Amino acid sequence: MLLGTSPLRLSFAGGGTDLQEYYENFEGSVVSTAINHFTYVIVTPRQDNSFQVFSSDFQVHFKPTKYNELKPEHGTELAVTVVKSLDFQQGANLMLNSEVAPGSGLGASSSLAVNLVKTISTLKKEKMNNEEIAENAYDIGRNKLNWFIGKQDEYISAFGGFNFIKFKKDKVTVNKIPINRNSLLELEKNLLLFYIGKTRNSSNILREQIKLIREKNQETLNALHHAKELSEEMYSSLSQSNITKFGELLGAGWESKKKFAKGVTNEYVEQLYNLAIKSGAFGGKLTGAGGGGHLLFYCEPSKQKNLIEKMQGQGLKQVQSRFYESGCKVLDLYDFTNP
Helix, strand or coil: CEEEEEEEEEEEECCCCCCHHHHHHHCEEEEEEEEEEEEEEEEEECCCCEEEEEECCCCEEEEEEEHHHCCCCCCCHHHHHHHHHCCCCCCEEEEEEECCCCCCCCCHHHHHHHHHHHHHHHHCCCCCCHHHHHHHHHHHHHHHCCCCCCCHHHHHHHHCCEEEEEECCCCEEEEECCCCHHHHHHHHHCEEEEECCCCCCHHHHHHHHHHHHHCCCHHHHHHHHHHHHHHHHHHHHHHCCCCCCHHHHHHHHHHHHCCCCCCCCCHHHHHHHHHHHHCCCCEEEECCCCCCCEEEEECCHHHHHHHHHHHHHCCCEEECCCECCCCCEEEECHHHHCC
């Protein structure tokens, strides 16, 4: 029995420039981190060469099915497509679970794709490095399932850590940010994450964004160029262990992001964001493509109590999270039951 875990992520700057429609022409870059919230995959081999999938996130299950009869269906399409893409025909029970609801803006779908690629390849005794895992997971989501996604989430989940990631047409480079530990801990302490309670379908927003990039819409391109510049500035500041500008850059990135496409924000989100700024936050953003999910704020400790009370008063739930150094992992649970 194998247990796969892959971390979720927080993206701080440059999101949107990891879309291939953008970075193949202009190059892209993001500042982001893995966090200590995860997707889980439990795989147990079967003796009858059939596959059975349980997804608690989508509350779906399909009965044991032979490899040649597997079809991607809502809630299990990712597991089935990974099994098919990796040509794993020996049969297995797969149980899928995430710590957050689908569409919550923390990269859960991409994390699960990474997790499945890592776990199934391990079951096949195939060794893939983190880059191969990320690229396989991205190819499955973008090209086989036709998801409108960028590439950063797969790389963050596969590699883990606090990184500056650069995207070029033929190469992705993951650079660990050389911030000292005390500054990193201070930054972590100054970030507050709140769940709005409304998930969204990011594909509609990203579909429109991709369309605007292809059409060379100048407002969208200028906003993406600015987002990339902010990610470079944030990387430079953090590399010098300077977090004083972080909140300002976070807020500036959010202003640019709202110009990517319609639907990134809405009246409800704007009301919450403005209330947070009035309540002590120095800057913030909506995680993921936009429209809903989680709000992230940079707020000094002396003002956090007031901010938390105001957000909770609006019905938002605070989500405790910490930066996470590791990427995707697979544990063989047999080793724990047979010492």
